[in-house]
Amino acid sequence: MSAPSRFPRSVYGEGEEPDPRFSLANERTFLAWVRTALALLAGGVALEGLDLALQPQLRLAASVLLVVLGTVTAGQAWRGWARDERAMRRGEPLASPSLAAPLTVGVGLAGVLVLLGLVLR
Template sequence: MTDPRHPHWVYDHGTEPDPRFTLANERTFLAWARTVLGLLAGAVALHSFRVPTADGVRVGVIAVLVLTAILCTIFAMVRWARVERAMRERRPLPAFSAGFILAGALLVIGVLLGFSLVL
């Protein structure tokens, strides 16, 4: 019998893990969602308040913030599913790489904002 939950490529494999682990995985996903909301709020604030004053830099920072938010959303969904499936199949959890991508994007944003202060 197949599990009625979606996505099937996650729930139709292995056995049900301890609910505490599944709930912890969901909390981690929600933490990434909060990060995405923060990135989008930053982009809206920069756009609304026209900060930094250099238009090209502002557009660049906003674009990087929005792109980072999109990528974080995708990574969060994929990571949730990979971790859930690994727990169901009693396999080691997948490596964590999304945090490094987020850190790199925040570094680029920081450099761009620092550059705007010099202008």
């Protein structure tokens, strides 16, 4: 009897099964990035949707930045999960996080835009 096909084949079709604890930890990391993406999306929508007393152009810029960051973070969560799972299956070292620095800068910039929107209203 053959093993059932698993999705995505580009990940599970390579190497050998790693220790399940490592795969489960990788999945938890993926879910944490998805929660982060959801929070960024919700923050961007709320910032614009609640009609806060901020300078309108700066509020819109911060909202768009947060929504873009949330969208990119969701995509990167999947890419990072697949990259790390493939590396574990091949017995290779894991890559360093590729989104941490841009995400930090983007959230900081959104904070500055909100602060300026408060000051300049």
